Amino acid sequence: MTATPNMDFVNDIIANGGESVNMCYQCGTCTASCPSGRQTSFRTRRLVRMAQLGMKDETINSDELWFCTTCYSCTERCPRDVAIVDIIVAMRNLAVASGKMFEGHKKTAQSLIKNGHTVPINDEVKAQRKALGLAEVPPTVLANKDAKKDFDKIMKATGFKKIIGE
């Protein structure tokens, strides 16, 4: 099988913070530093190689793309200063843009849109807050309707709802 590099994919990664992708010389320091690679089938060096080769379908449809915790261990040690996390984030953005998003992630994104926060408030925490002498609802967009409206406008301007497939 011969694979043709998808240069659009490589260029998209480069345009979205992954300028350094072609600096990688495949030493494997990243894989050796990766706590996720110790627990899962994810291999950082391999993913960077797949990015260089423009393997769009193989990367954006893989679960492994989402096994990185963005811990930056690899980035700290890379001898070529490759911005590995930025490259992974760029590929994740492209995966989401092409409609590939997991349910758990979608829920977090929906909560951000709805509440302005990634986790919702509940009665239990309201009671705990009250008992501590804190405002029942935290003093953020949660308690400030005008600020939430502004936040909504930002979300609308970036088209976040559409991006997450809502």
Next chain:
Amino acid sequence: MAKAKYAFFLGCIAPLRYPGIEKSTRDVCSALGIDLVDFNDASCCPAPGVIRSFDRKTWIAAAARNLALAEKAGVDILTICNGCYGSLFDAAHELHEDAELLKEVNTILAEIGLEYKGGTTVRHFAEVIYNDVGLDKVKKAIKNPLDLKVATFYGCHFLKPSDIKKLDDPENPSMLDKMVEATGATSMYRKDKMMCCGAGGGLRSEFSDYAMKFTEENLKNMKDGGAEVIVDICPFCHLQFDRGQKELKGYSMPVLHLSQLYALAMGMDKKELGLDAHLTPVKL
């Protein structure tokens, strides 16, 4: 030193899952002369591991809104979470370095009549105490010295990426250990101290079994190192260890945020620490 004043950036996990961290931070800051003002138009930072992974532009626009609001109020931002710190610090850095990006983001902020000029500094509670307040002042405020063996947990986004954070050695740091030891406690050595807790990057929300493997490896190293308490500086690491131990067998190490440890050491009432929100019981 002039009295430092900050917009208190709450984030999501602390106020909505561990309100004791918010309360302890307020009390400790007040005792140490750090003036916090409520940041009552702030939203989520937004979370770097998830929201930035979904759409970088949404992430930086929403982060820039928070930065611009603080700038308008004439205060810098104080965070108590590595996620918030990472997000807002990194966003401020990117906007500082990239004039094109700043322009693009400002066209979005213009929709709500805001502009970010690039003047907000983003700080973390722990480094403000370490760098600005100083451990001498902390030691003077300790009324209830703690005889505890502690596993310090720095998390990832406090020190890293170290080329922009410039706080401490990312492979072998000591500032949190010194901050913990200022209370009389002992920071215990352990294997692989800088390993990630596993929660970040969307791993916990979608592949929690894998996240838990990180957590278990950390817990084992902490236990082998002789620690009896975990002290973190990030509510998300905090949640991962506190809730994680309920699911895993054989571990019951109380988890405290640095603010809670300090509140305890400064003699504040235990009830003020919000420990009933913890799933791993805190019996100290």
